[in-house]
Amino acid sequence: MSDFEAVVAGVRERVDPTPEERRALAATAGRLADRARAAIADLPVEADVLQVGSTARGTWVAGDRDIDLFVRFPADLPREDLEAHGLTVGAAVLPDGHEEYAEHPYVKGEFEGYDVDLVPCYRLDAATDIQSAVDRTPFHNDYLLGRLDDDLAGDVRLFKQFLKGIGVYGSDLRTQGFSGYLAELLVVEYGGFRATLEAARDWHPTVVLDPEDHQAADFDDPLVVVDPTDPERNVAAVVSETNIAVLQHHAREFLDNPSEDAFEPDDPEPLDEDDVQSHLDRRGTTPLAVVFDAPDLVDDQLYPQLYRSRDGLARGLREYGFEVVRTATWADDRAVLFAELSVAELPAVERHEGPPVHVADHARGFYEKYADDEDVYGPFVDDGRYVVERERDIRTAREFADEHLHEVALGAHVASLVDAGDYDVLVGESVTGLAGAFGTELAAYFDPSA
Amino acid sequence: MSDFEAVVAGVRERVDPTPEERRALAATAGRLADRARAAIADLPVEADVLQVGSTARGTWVAGDRDIDLFVRFPADLPREDLEAHGLTVGAAVLPDGHEEYAEHPYVKGEFEGYDVDLVPCYRLDAATDIQSAVDRTPFHNDYLLGRLDDDLAGDVRLFKQFLKGIGVYGSDLRTQGFSGYLAELLVVEYGGFRATLEAARDWHPTVVLDPEDHQAADFDDPLVVVDPTDPERNVAAVVSETNIAVLQHHAREFLDNPSEDAFEPDDPEPLDEDDVQSHLDRRGTTPLAVVFDAPDLVDDQLYPQLYRSRDGLARGLREYGFEVVRTATWADDRAVLFAELSVAELPAVERHEGPPVHVADHARGFYEKYADDEDVYGPFVDDGRYVVERERDIRTAREFADEHLHEVALGAHVASLVDAGDYDVLVGESVTGLAGAFGTELAAYFDPSA
Incomplete structure (x- = not known):
């Protein structure tokens, strides 16, 4: 047996559900479907029940305990009726369940130790006719069931x-x-x-x-x-x-x-403050953290905003002349936009290149803008272009975070917090304090791997 | 009269030679030509005498006192004879003169208060037949004399x-x-x-x-x-x-x-040490100066080497991660390569991007090079590429100038000095000491204009 086969055989033992697990799951799924059909019988419309998802197709990893049941209603049923009937069936099948909302409401609950989603959808002829994303799921299920042995x-x-x-x-x-x-x-x-x-x-x-x-x-x-x-x-x-x-x-x-x-997922040991400090000492960089209460959003809304904010922060810092070594964002109760900068302070002046002198109108405009400005060095000519050395707006990362953060593209909720000033700025050693809430994230940050 | 004409009229009064200046110059040039013809009469070859240059064409600026006389020998005269006869005539015309050397030797001396060059060349039918650059001069003279009123x-x-x-x-x-x-x-x-x-x-x-x-x-x-x-x-x-x-x-x-x-040429007041210091304080930059004895070369050899060295220094600093605000080079008895840097110290790590992961051989090579290197952070994947953060070779401009200056392209004589370690490195405030020898150059540097 090759190394490949040996390793894979070992993993299969862990990920393949045992016959008992399969039987138990099938029995529970059957009872759930029965309960759903009983509830449907009391409705004024036709509907059928379909088990979907990995546990319907035998592709779940041992130990997963998710059962997805779809209740399919006729395509001409008004949407509000579909939603009402769906919730009725859900409440009957999962008396302890609660309502959740994707594109339309569905019921989530526990049954015999399994996490069950009970989702109403339309019964359609083709996936291209779908009215919402969940309507596509039965088609996926059919397609794969026909091809998976x-x-x-x-x-x-x-x-x-x-x-x-x-x-x-x-x-x-x-x-x-x-x-x-x-x-x-x-x-x-x-x-x-x-x-x-x-x-x-x-x-x-x-x-x-x-x-x-x-x-x-x-x-x-x-x-x-x-x-x-x-x-x-x-x-x-x-x-x-x-x-x-x-x-x-x-x-x-x-x-x-x-x-x-x-x-096996990496599961790094959280860093403590000293660990973070010793990484900073070794790296000789200047860390900047913008910290605020995490907006109360589901992850699928929160993280895109954090990623956008992280990228906006990096872009803004670079526009103001900072070299950014790496960035990150983390969230728990508090959220962090993290940027590691090459230097703590930039010089007072920055080189600002104007147009080539031969681009007449442009060049004249640039020259006239600065010719009588006592605060700049120049304009002078270098390699055929006008150049001035002008004062930087800001010289430190803190100044950027305090005064210019609102200028960059941020997620909407993050932007509101920033506009209201509801954020803290940590620079340099003070970021070690993040180890309390984000020790694991900092461990991954300071031991990055492919 | 327009502003333009008024200004120009004022300048003409200064740059147009007076009738007396013209007459005196013409008289002296005539006497020089007579002396040359007398000396030629004693030679075993034919030759004629031609006044060239701006004073021959009426295009000199008032006060210039340069007279250029060319002695033209037959095109078939061997070069060593041309050189010997040329020096003979030169010595006769300018008894106090001395020999100089361009592409071949000529005599330079003073006569009646004028600076005189007496240059032997060949008499040719076309400028395209020239044997050395001076042979071209009579053609230039003819061309312009025929067009200048x-x-x-x-x-x-x-x-x-x-x-x-x-x-x-x-x-x-x-x-x-x-x-x-x-x-x-x-x-x-x-x-x-x-x-x-x-x-x-x-x-x-x-x-x-x-x-x-x-x-x-x-x-x-x-x-x-x-x-x-x-x-x-x-x-x-x-x-x-x-x-x-x-x-x-x-x-x-x-x-x-x-x-x-x-x-009117700018003629800035030299800066003293305090002036330089206050510019550095205002600019918040880190200056670096490499100082050495100016190689004993004529300016036309020295300055190309200094420019090349200055550009090599800038390129080298940038390659090692420094942001260079501006560079300069100056020479007197000592020569200076000057570079103004954004920061005094870089972080210990630098981001080093490898190939995209999908470029298989390249990517594998990069990954394997760093995978077991304890001194780097990573390799990790960012935007589809492998990236490591590795230790910088150097973090300060002084380290670069002390240890890596020989790596960059320098002029040959500068390279010899650098290889021999015959140079000093000034960083930060210590460059103010350059004000003694280069106060005027520093004044121009810190008040650059187009």
Whole structure:
């Protein structure tokens, strides 16, 4: 047995559900469906019940305890009726459940130790007719059920665990990784776990997979997997360029040197204040942290705002002349925009290049703007251009964070906090205080790996 | 009378030689030519005497006291005979003169209060047959004499004084400006002083003038003035891009707002140590000076080496991560390479980007190089590329100047000094000590103007 096979065999033992787990889950799913059908019988409309998701397809990783039941109503049912009937069925099936809201409301609750989602949707002829994203799920389910045999299902479990181990599993907007459905499509399309890694290793983004040969739309994403059930949709749209590269990296490393480690998420020891200080001493950089109460938003709303704010902070610092070594953002009760700068203080002057002297109107305007300005050095001519050395608006990261943060692109909720001044600025050693709430994040930051 | 004409009339009074000056110069030149012809009569070969240069063409600026006499020998005379006869004539004409050497030897001396060059050359049918650069001079003389009338000669004087006033007169390799011959060609070609300024104002480099429509060669210079007597030669080859722009700038300013100031070179008050210190305080920069004994070279050899060394220093500093605000070089008994840096110290780490992860061989090589290196942070993946943060080789400008200066492109003589360690490094406040020898240069540096 090769190293690859030996490692994979070991992982399979952990990720393959046991026969008991399968039987128990099937029994519970059956009872849930029965309860749903009983509730439907009391409604004034027809509906059927469909189990979907990984536990319906045998592609769940051992220990996952999620059951997804969809209740399908006729396509001509008014939306408010669908929502009302859906909640009625949900309440009957999951008496202790509660209402959640995606594109429309559904019921979430616990049943016999499983986490159950009970979701109403429309029964449609084609996925292209969908009225909301959940209507697409039954089509995905059909498509995969028709193509997954036991071997492929096992390889899907392996690949999912691999994606979890390397930190890129999940299509939520915090992770920007690979969804379960995408993982299944890739394994089906490439024909197995190993074939998927070999393909990913050799990807040259832009990568386009189009299982059903729709060739319909152009997507502006580095990885395109055209949804077999909907030509207009790229299943991989959310996957970041970095996460594609991370998969490529680990595919290459694992195929060269198979190890079970790849299937285990990193779980770094949190740093304490002294640890952070010694990293800062070693790096000789100037850290800046903007800290505020995390806006009360679900992660799929919060993280895009934090990422946008982090990038806006970096861009703003660079525009004001700071060299930014790295940035990060973390959230718990408090949220942090973190930027590590090369230097604590910039000089008082900055070189400001004007147009070439021969670009007459432009050049004249530049010259006249500065000719009588006592606060600049110049204008003088260098390499054919006008140049002045003018005073910088700000010289320290703190000044930027205190006075200019509102100028940069921030997420809406972050912008409100910044506009209201509801944020703290930490510079230099004082960022070590973040170790209390973000020791694990700081550990990952100061031990970055591919 | 317009402002322009009023200013120009005032300048003409200063730059036009008086009738007495003209008469006295002509008389002296006549006596010199007589002495030369008398000396030639004693030689075993034929030769004639030709006065050349601005004083032969009426284009000298009042007060200049240079007379250039060329002695033309037959084209078939061996070069060593030409040199020997030339020196014989020179010694007879200028008994107190001394030998100098350009492409071949000539005699320089004083006569009746004038500085006289007595130069042997060949009498040729065409400038394209020349054996050395001096053989071209009689052709230049002929060409201009046939085109310059009194008005144009007066405008040449104005334009030369203008070029002197704005600091771009002289084709020596220190100035990299406009030669007298080039100034005359421009005024002849454009038809006067004002027309030359108007043309220069509107130049869009590359500018090509080809008075005799040779259309022979392609020149890779921003200003091309094809020599009317030699299609292969760009009379403006030495003019730097910056000096072209400086002329454009002043042409524009002067036409907008005529002032006699343009004709007066800046003559800044030297700075003392306190002045330099207060500029450094205001600018908040970190100056670096590399100081060594000026190599014993003529300016045309020294300054190209200093410029090359200055640019090499700047490039080297940038390669090591320093932001360079401005550079300069000065020479007297000692020579200085000066660089003003944004910061005194860089952080210990620097971001080092590797290839995109999908560029398989490259990426693997980069990853493997750093994967087990305990001294780097990473490799990690950012925007699809491998990145490490590695230790900088050096963090201060002094370390660069002490340890890495020999790596950068320097002029040959400067490189020898650097290799031998025969140089001092000043950083920060200690550069104020340069005010003693370079107070005027520092004044120009800290009050740069177009």
